[in-house]
Amino acid sequence: MSETKWEAVVGLEVHAQLKTRTKTFCRCSTQFGDEPNSHTCPVCLGLPGALPVLNREAVEMAVRTALAFGCTVHEESIFARKNYFYPDLPKGYQISQFEKPFSSGGSVTARLEDGSEREIRLTRIHMEEDAGKSIHTISASGTAVDLNRCGTPLIEIVSEPDIRTPEEAYGYLTRLRQVLLYLGVCDGNMEEGSLRCDANISVRPVGREEFGTRTEVKNLNSFRGVEKAIGYEMERQISLLESGGKVKQESLLWDAERQSARSMRSKEEATDYRYFPDPDLLPLVLGKQWIEQIRQNLPELPELREKRFGKQYGLPARDAEVLTARKEVADYFESTARLAPGTEPKKVGNWIMAEVMAAMGEHNIGIDEVGVNPEQLAGMFALVEQGTISGKIAKQVFEEMIASGKSADEIVQARGLVQISDEGELKRIVREILAGNQPQVEQYKSGKEQVFGFFVGQVMKATRGKANPQVVNNLLKEELSD
Amino acid sequence: MSEILSSSAAALAGKLSAGELSARELCQKFLAALEADGHNCLIGVRGEEALAEAEAVDAARARGDKLPATAGLPLVIKDNIVLRGKLPTTCGSKILHNFASPYDAHVVERLRQAGMIVLGKTNMDEFAMGSSNENSAFGPVKGPVAQDRVPGGSSGGSATAVALNLAPLALGSDTGGSIRQPAAFCGVVGLKPTYGRVSRYGLVAYGSSLDQIGPLARTVEDTALLLGVIAGHDGRDSTSADEPVPDFSAGLGKGVKGLKVGLPKEYFPDELDKNVRARVNEQVEKLKAGGAKIVEVSLPHTKYAIAAYYIVATAEASANLARYDGVRYGHRSSKAGDLLEMYRNSRSEGFGPEVQRRIMLGTYVLSSGYYDAYYLKAQKVRTLITRDFTEALGQVDVLLTPTTPTPAFRLGELMDDPVSMYLQDIFTVTINLAGVPAVSVPAGAVDGLPVGAQVIGRHFDEQTVLRVAASLEGDE
Ligand SMILES: [Zn+2]
Numbered sequence: 001m002s003e004t005k006w007e008a009v010v011g012l013e014v015h016a017q018l019k020t021r022t023k024t025f026c027r028c029s030t031q032f033g034d035e036p037n038s039h040t041c042p043v044c045l046g047l048p049g050a051l052p053v054l055n056r057e058a059v060e061m062a063v064r065t066a067l068a069f070g071c072t073v074h075e076e077s078i079f080a081r082k083n084y085f086y087p088d089l090p091k092g093y094q095i096s097q098f099e100k101p102f103s104s105g106g107s108v109t110a111r112l113e114d115g116s117e118r119e120i121r122l123t124r125i126h127m128e129e130d131a132g133k134s135i136h137t138i139s140a141s142g143t144a145v146d147l148n149r150c151g152t153p154l155i156e157i158v159s160e161p162d163i164r165t166p167e168e169a170y171g172y173l174t175r176l177r178q179v180l181l182y183l184g185v186c187d188g189n190m191e192e193g194s195l196r197c198d199a200n201i202s203v204r205p206v207g208r209e210e211f212g213t214r215t216e217v218k219n220l221n222s223f224r225g226v227e228k229a230i231g232y233e234m235e236r237q238i239s240l241l242e243s244g245g246k247v248k249q250e251s252l253l254w255d256a257e258r259q260s261a262r263s264m265r266s267k268e269e270a271t272d273y274r275y276f277p278d279p280d281l282l283p284l285v286l287g288k289q290w291i292e293q294i295r296q297n298l299p300e301l302p303e304l305r306e307k308r309f310g311k312q313y314g315l316p317a318r319d320a321e322v323l324t325a326r327k328e329v330a331d332y333f334e335s336t337a338r339l340a341p342g343t344e345p346k347k348v349g350n351w352i353m354a355e356v357m358a359a360m361g362e363h364n365i366g367i368d369e370v371g372v373n374p375e376q377l378a379g380m381f382a383l384v385e386q387g388t389i390s391g392k393i394a395k396q397v398f399e400e401m402i403a404s405g406k407s408a409d410e411i412v413q414a415r416g417l418v419q420i421s422d423e424g425e426l427k428r429i430v431r432e433i434l435a436g437n438q439p440q441v442e443q444y445k446s447g448k449e450q451v452f453g454f455f456v457g458q459v460m461k462a463t464r465g466k467a468n469p470q471v472v473n474n475l476l477k478e479e480l481s482d
Numbered sequence: 483m484s485e486i487l488s489s490s491a492a493a494l495a496g497k498l499s500a501g502e503l504s505a506r507e508l509c510q511k512f513l514a515a516l517e518a519d520g521h522n523c524l525i526g527v528r529g530e531e532a533l534a535e536a537e538a539v540d541a542a543r544a545r546g547d548k549l550p551a552t553a554g555l556p557l558v559i560k561d562n563i564v565l566r567g568k569l570p571t572t573c574g575s576k577i578l579h580n581f582a583s584p585y586d587a588h589v590v591e592r593l594r595q596a597g598m599i600v601l602g603k604t605n606m607d608e609f610a611m612g613s614s615n616e617n618s619a620f621g622p623v624k625g626p627v628a629q630d631r632v633p634g635g636s637s638g639g640s641a642t643a644v645a646l647n648l649a650p651l652a653l654g655s656d657t658g659g660s661i662r663q664p665a666a667f668c669g670v671v672g673l674k675p676t677y678g679r680v681s682r683y684g685l686v687a688y689g690s691s692l693d694q695i696g697p698l699a700r701t702v703e704d705t706a707l708l709l710g711v712i713a714g715h716d717g718r719d720s721t722s723a724d725e726p727v728p729d730f731s732a733g734l735g736k737g738v739k740g741l742k743v744g745l746p747k748e749y750f751p752d753e754l755d756k757n758v759r760a761r762v763n764e765q766v767e768k769l770k771a772g773g774a775k776i777v778e779v780s781l782p783h784t785k786y787a788i789a790a791y792y793i794v795a796t797a798e799a800s801a802n803l804a805r806y807d808g809v810r811y812g813h814r815s816s817k818a819g820d821l822l823e824m825y826r827n828s829r830s831e832g833f834g835p836e837v838q839r840r841i842m843l844g845t846y847v848l849s850s851g852y853y854d855a856y857y858l859k860a861q862k863v864r865t866l867i868t869r870d871f872t873e874a875l876g877q878v879d880v881l882l883t884p885t886t887p888t889p890a891f892r893l894g895e896l897m898d899d900p901v902s903m904y905l906q907d908i909f910t911v912t913i914n915l916a917g918v919p920a921v922s923v924p925a926g927a928v929d930g931l932p933v934g935a936q937v938i939g940r941h942f943d944e945q946t947v948l949r950v951a952a953s954l955e956g957d958e
Contacts, residue, residue, distance in 0.1 A: 092804020274848035279691035
């Protein structure tokens, strides 16, 4: 029996909620988590006679995103009605874009774990409005509908079927999210549903051109979930095909708890959405100049920033990657490095990756919430550079800075943490330590040089860590060689 | 008393501002007339709310406040225009029989700013779908001239109320002739403004790319007056045009000397009722006598208009009416076991047969596999029809046609023959497809039944349309 090698052919559809203040077609707030149906009006409730008016901020964010991914932004696009019945869709249709989306083409560069990169092409990005939420858990007798989310602007980012492995899908999504966050157009929160993903999956023997029959897997609510679901679905399809079966074109719901996918009812698949241009909205016309202006104002994107960090700050590739993963962290690093010109950028980076990120991880907070801003951190570095405190003390100081919000200077002064570099005082302490530890001195002198560290430790203990380690080393060597 | 009821709005406005008549008094008189109506013109009458508004106008006037010339003028509005308050906005449908709008339509806001008082909501074909006002969940409206005749539709209640002096003014809506055809049948003036001239915010949608709210009145002057109140840009309707609003009555009385009037030959086919033709020809003679130059023009794509109209309008309607699903408001079936059953039963029970027919037609023409053959082709036809008008109106100032192919038919006469019913709109739908303004003005009668002449103008040139219409009226 010959062993067929299979590969997956995967395309992803990602819905990203735009971070506008108001909804796509009315002026209701997009605030998440408020009292159900408190952000509604005749327009987003779909009341008789109400009409949509497009939110310019949403268009601007959508265009910004498309430009960041190198898409072509079209000067004219059309909003269309996508018709289907569902209780959380008050108008009985969703306003979306179909035949003429505002952008097409572009690509996303996915990074794999080995550091290599894969270019995944985009088919299109289009704008649409979100539906409300059906809540089935409130009462046993019925379903409740919350329309706060209804009408929130979304962009749907549709990839070409260029993804071949679950890992590539993960890399694609990670980069996608990173860029959306850099652009400030989406908060990227999958749990709250501001980023959603559906996957179209088929398999084929490696080397074959044609695609196999695909299935659509929905309800993917984490990037790892997407990775797992693709892996699961690949295996299912491969074993089906290898055992002589056929893949049925259908929609599957991913069950994250059971780590498996189940078929959705066929009733929902047979929908004909009967798209047609929405007569309530004029064609969306974007001026060339306006598009160019948005392009000019794009922030530096993560790929470029990562490269620049390597060059400008002499950071190792891995450090540059970690420090640019999130825009706020990269900004924080750059500010600190600029404010602490006496400290090597690599040292600044290390500190942020170790201490600052640990604090973020510990409390699950953003870098802005850590409580130490770049200016304060640079102040701490200055004390180290001046020799006022040692690196070891610096960690203590930093912890207290987080807890108290005070500057490094204040803490060092108040707690008497100034480093002791005075030779006279340290010589006195060194002598005391050696005198009180004669057996160890003997050992050292008989050639057991590891005991040196013990003496250093004792001096540090006696000075509560404040002794200048360089001076202590020199003094100990001097005294022991006598 | 009847003298007041039959007065023009302009005359009443004069009496009101001169203090010869109080708004309350006027309001009471019309309310009494509406209560006595035996034609089923109204779906709801406002009574106390209207009186309170009238009293507020009187009080403001007594205080010496500077009021608009229209302050205190009463009117009725079609029941597909949302109005906050005690009355529901039903659209003549069972599915909305209890729907109370929490907001006012843009035109209602304009009426309030003008100090005008809405007396009630007029009967109509359900969701404005019909040409006879027989498709109403609240029963048909009986024609004002002969009770066994239809008043036309879908703004049949508005036209009848004005014709019967139950109100000096009314608002209707026109998607394919729904203001002009009933105006013609009832012997009153009815104008469909240029698409985009009047905000659709708060007009319950039928065919969104065709719908316009417009005035009905007994005189052209009153028609111009009411148009002036409701016209103008509104940021809440993306299709509302940011065009200057002129004084629509500025051209009235100036005659037609020097104007070029086109007679599109497709609107005078051999089959045209000879009496209707005769009445319209009399109007042509009037224009000639007034110094207008008459030329024959052609609108070659007219023959495709009815088909294109019924595809575009029903396609849009099929989506526009999807929101009536029994979930949030309106009729919900008591036989609603599961979701699908709730949708199916609520909609089957709530919508009348004509609305169901049009929803199905519209759903069909948008279905995958049929979209190109129907919807897309209809849009292409629409482009050609619009071009026809642009070209014709490049040669002449206005076009003159019959409003309808026949005078009012009998109640029930066409109910089982939807195609003949749809053909009623043959001279009016093209105007909606092209988006141009048109007015129907009384042009005499055939066997005692009124006939209308239609004056069609260039985009946003209601002024000339009304000027020509004014020169046709007032020869009885
Ligand atoms: Zn809203």
